[in-house]
Amino acid sequence: MSNQTAIPDHIPQDLVRDFSFWTAPDMAPTPGGDPHLALSELHNGPRIFYAPNNTRDGQGTWVLTRLEDMREVLQDSDSFSSYRSIFSSAIGESWPLIPLEIDPPDHTAFRSMLNPLLSPKRMAALDHSVRQRAIDLIETFKDDGHCEVMSQFAFPYAVSIFLEFLGLPQEDMPKFLNWANSLLHPKTPDERTKAAHEVIEFLDDLAAFRRKTPGDDFVTYVVQAKVKGRHLTDLEVRGMNILIFIAGLDTVAAGIGFDLSYLARHPKDQKTLRDDPKVIRKAIEELLRAFSTVQMIRTARKDMEFAGVQIKKGDLMSCASQIGNRDPNEFPDPNRIDFTRNANRHMAFAYGVHRCLGSHLARRELISSLEEWHRLIPEYRVKEGCPPVAHGGFVFGVKSLELVWD
Ligand code: HEM
Structure with missing residues (x-):
């Protein structure tokens, strides 16, 4: 094993696996690789294992493989904490993203x-405006007969909706696209640090402006709001603004990337959506299930037995929606994409108190993008010789997806 962290004494050797959401086969950026299929293999193995190189803060994690166990962890914030400060620690600070990185009762x-x-x-x-953003972007490349989905559609779409939500002009798009790229997919740690400082400064200035000049937007609401009878501190406002920026970028863009990548390679399903757009709402749920993107990690607050193993206070528990949503105990024939699947109680948006706050917006973005795409773009396919490239990470995504149509 390479780069692995120390294995704590209480971890049984037979439960240690060489595994990481970043680098395991098909999770490193691999042309044509299928990380979700690769992960589904884990259901043939143990209920829980320890991965010393699936690291957060220089520590390995337990990896849960059964959706039922993940649900239990995510719903029990008394035993499993979300408290951390991943974003700010990368720039040498220690404030949490709110409400993602805090626990009840503050979280509540x-x-x-x-x-x-x-x-x-x-x-x-x-x-209306979400749909119009999709239309405007598609119009820019529709007549070319080809596009690179992530840079020409998925990311600009997610960023433009964030700008609208914050009451910022669409002219700010290039700046935010650059920041998003540098924060989420930096080539060097310095690039990420520089972008983090710049976004913080921009959003702090915006908060100061909205305190003096209120508008009808997210930032105005946040600076005027009261929690427990008091206004928010500057750091709390910052923790919320930054989270709203990053929470809906990679996730929505990845959703669009995985969905179009699948549909481009499955013309029959593609035709179904084009011929009967009403199917799209249900199809989105199946695509959210099959191509889930978020690995959630919780910290054990005490020593306990869980899923048949001894957990120590401070151990990290990985609950990955990518694994849970391919659990055959919950979803019959989980690797089959079936737009008519019933009782599709997937965990793409998590469970428990941290269940995605933006799920209604996310669904609206995904539905409008697929509806408008299939209304405006004729039958499309992956460009020959350019297989889609997926990548692993905290949030799985698509690095590139070249599509063509006649
Ligand atoms: C397909 C797109 C999306 C997916 C799959 C997704 C998934 C998730 C998941 C799994 C969590 C729980 C994380 C954890 O517990 O550690 C979460 C939390 C959150 N999401 Fe989303 N998300 C999406 C889009 C969005 C959008 C568009 C927004 C809004 C602007 C958003 C805002 C949030 C916020 C604020 C939280 C924190 C909630 C809390 O801690 O109480 N998400 N999301």
């Missing part, structure tokens, strides 16, 4: 404050 207070902002009703009001 902040989450209640944010819930109305991303409610189904409020998101429905965004429908």
